Amino acid sequence: MIATTQHILDNSIETDYSKSISIEHRKKFAQFFTPFAIADLMAKWILGNKNLKTILEPAFGLGVFSRAILNNKKDVQVKGFEVDETILNLAKQYFDESKNVNIVLQDYMYNDWKNKYDGIICNPPYFKFHDYDNKNILKEIETNLKCKLNGFTNLYTLFLLKSIHQLRINGRCAYIIPSEFLNSDYGKLVKAYLIKNKTLRHIIVIDFEENVFDDALTTASIILCANDNLTDKVQFSNIQSLDDLGKIENIIANYPDLVNTKQTYHQSELNPVIKWKAYYQNQNSIRFKNLVPFSTYAKVVRGIAxxxxxxxxxxxxxxxxxxxxxxxxxxxxxxxxxxxxxxxxxxxxxxxxxxxxxxxxxxxxxxxxxxxxxxxxxxxxxxxxxxxxxxxxxxxxxxENRKPAPIWVSVFNRTGLRFIRNEANISNLTSYHCIYPKPTSLFTEIHIDLLFAYLLTNTAKQIFDDNSRQYGNGLQKFEPNDLNKGMMLDIGLLDKQTANKILSLYKNYKDAILNKKNGEEIIEKIDKILVDKFGDKKNQA
Structure with missing residues (x-):
């Protein structure tokens, strides 16, 4: 057992391990360690179960969650699963004298299905579908949960679903996982299971000013679940940094009395099909009227792979x-x-x-x-x-058979989407997506310029932001369907005079850019025209 509280109540154990073990080894086992402050917060949720006797830590690592729990409650039985023998041996040394801690060298996803626990707490391995034995693990999920999932489902969500299944009555579960599934296509079935199961209580989205996991390009969310009948509500919260954890501690302490905010919903109000960022992030599109899917006027496909x-x-x-x-x-x-x-x-x-x-x-x-x-x-x-x-x-x-696209759009962005007019008529690799305006009666060549002029505005980019995927340090990503299903102003409703005014401004902008001048003021004029035409005054800030 660790002799000093210094090692238990901070990440010094994990820091020493990271210094002594290669990054290749840690990436092989997807070992990204949880900051102790977050582990301690999650432990408080588990400790809120007054009948807490058994703890499961499915991806044990060096036992940061168990250390946080045992620091507050010593009379619990802890079981941990680990697949990396190197880190397992170190963890066993740390907990050698803790007779109530049992760590086994087994893959959690293939074992222990019949056991139930009062508390389950975890930072699971962040493996994407092509990094693990997804066919057999999905079969395990389907057999035991009677739940069929998308073949592109990432491993961390499978850990979560299994753990929810293993909760005793009044048991609690706390997971820290990437937020990606909240807004991805494969996440729809995961979210549907969470709603059907009725154990979801709180989703805390750690916003994107910093990475929670060192070396991991991802944003994180804390998922809190409880197998009780104390509430049918789910609360969403945003925290900007570790300094904001105090407000989450208050919410945990007051459970089941959730604060009634705009980000609190009945389970029946949650829609698994939409991106859940709509529940925790202000949507730019509500400030406008006459919106249509971008696919109305164009099709987006990825570049050549x-x-x-x-x-x-x-x-x-x-x-x-x-x-x-x-x-x-x-x-x-x-x-x-x-x-x-x-x-x-x-x-x-x-x-x-x-x-x-x-x-x-x-x-x-x-x-x-x-x-x-x-x-x-x-x-x-x-x-x-x-x-x-x-x-x-x-x-x-x-x-791949991919004709040159007249417009390119960047895949990853930190400062908003970048649209580029491909006047050289050449092809592009996957660092850009291809935009092909649809050959409707609206789109003669000049109207492609009208579409491109619209895409250059902040209004267009802000509305698309509603459908983005967020990664670490403010990095955004758009898959083709994020754009196809994203909304845009219905520029087909513009009268001819307004459309021609926009096209005239666009020509001036193009001349400025090609002559290496700043054209931002011109784009701002186009933006103002669009806001005046499509702005919903009831919802304008």
């Missing part, structure tokens, strides 16, 4: 090295940083080409050129043809 950018991307030097003629190379923007302006022109493309940037993709299907054949053979010798994406193509070196 090669399966091996190192092999498929070319600059002029590489083309010369392998004697590949330019007719077998597809012009393509291969790096997001190479398109830094709002307009990507043929001049920009030629400049990148002359600066020997990677701006081509190997595109040699049906070629009889001997040098092309040699490069294909090189790919086969290097095993490129056996990679996941290439192995599923015929022939393996063929590119």
């Amino acid at each position: 090669t399966g091996s950018n190192e092999y498929f991307t070319f600059n002029l030097s590489k083309a010369i090295e392998f004697n590949i003629d330019e007719q077998y190379l597809l012009p393509c923007i291969c790096s997001a940083k190479d398109a830094s302006s709002t307009f990507f022109t043929t001049t920009n493309f030629e400049a990148l080409k002359q600066n020997d940037k990677a701006i081509f993709l190997f595109n040699a299907q049906n070629s009889t050129d001997e040098n092309v054949k040699k490069y294909i053979q090189k790919g086969e010798r290097d095993g490129i043809d056996k990679r996941f994406l290439t192995a599923n193509r015929t022939p393996w070196y063929s590119l």
Whole structure:
């Protein structure tokens, strides 16, 4: 047993471990340690069960949660599961004299299904669907919970669902997990289970000014559940930093008397299909009227995925090295940083080409050129043809059929979405999504400019923000369907005079940008026109 309270009541054990064990080992087992202040907060929720006798820690690590609980209540039996023998041996040394702590070297997801506990507390491994044995673990979930989930479900949510299943009457569960599932497609079935189960009590979203987990690019949420009948409400809370934990402690102490706020809902009010950020984050779209899905006017798809950018991307030097003629190379923007302006022109493309940037993709299907054949053979010798994406193509070196998109949009953002007009008419890799305006009667070529002018405004970006996915340190991500299902102002309702005024301003903006001048004031004028036309005065701030 640890002899001093210093080691128990802080993260010094975890810090020493992180210094002595390689980052590769920790990433292999998805070991991102919980700050003790958060572990202690979660422990308070578990300790709120007056009949607390048995504790389960499904991903034990170095027992940060058990330390927090045992510091307050020593007469409980703790069981822990761990799959990493290295950290297990250290944990057993730490808890050697604690006869009420039993840690086993077993995979929690395949064991212990029949046992029930008064308290379950966990920071599960953050593995995505392709990082674990998802087929067999999903089968375990389906068999034991009678619940069928999406094959893209991440492992941490499966830990959570199993733990809820293992709660005794009046038992409590506390998990800290990435917030991703709250707003993802695979999360819909997870959220449906949580609503049906009726144990969900509180979701605390740790906002994005800092990462809770060192080295983990993710935002976190604390999920508190209780297998009791004391309330049918769920409360959502936001905390900006560890300094805000005090208000959550008050909510825990006052349970089941939840504070009646705009972020408190009856279970029956929760909709598993929508992004749950609508329940804990102000929605920009409510400030506007006449909204339609973006898919009304355009379709968003991801850029070209090669399966091996190192092999498929070319600059002029590489083309010369392998004697590949330019007719077998597809012009393509291969790096997001190479398109830094709002307009990507043929001049920009030629400049990148002359600066020997990677701006081509190997595109040699049906070629009889001997040098092309040699490069294909090189790919086969290097095993490129056996990679996941290439192995599923015929022939393996063929590119995805993706015509150049007139508009690109950035995938990851910190300062809002970036839209780029692809005037060079070249292809793009997955650092950008492709936007294809739909060929309706509305969209002649000039109206593509009207759409692009709209996309450049803060109004458009703020409305899209309602559908974003949040990662650590303020990083946003948009999948294609986040944009397709996102809302936009119905610019088809603009009268001809207003549309022409916007197009005239857009032309001025384009001239300014191409002449390396600042055009922000012009975009602000377009924004004001849209707010005047579509602003809902009842909901304006």
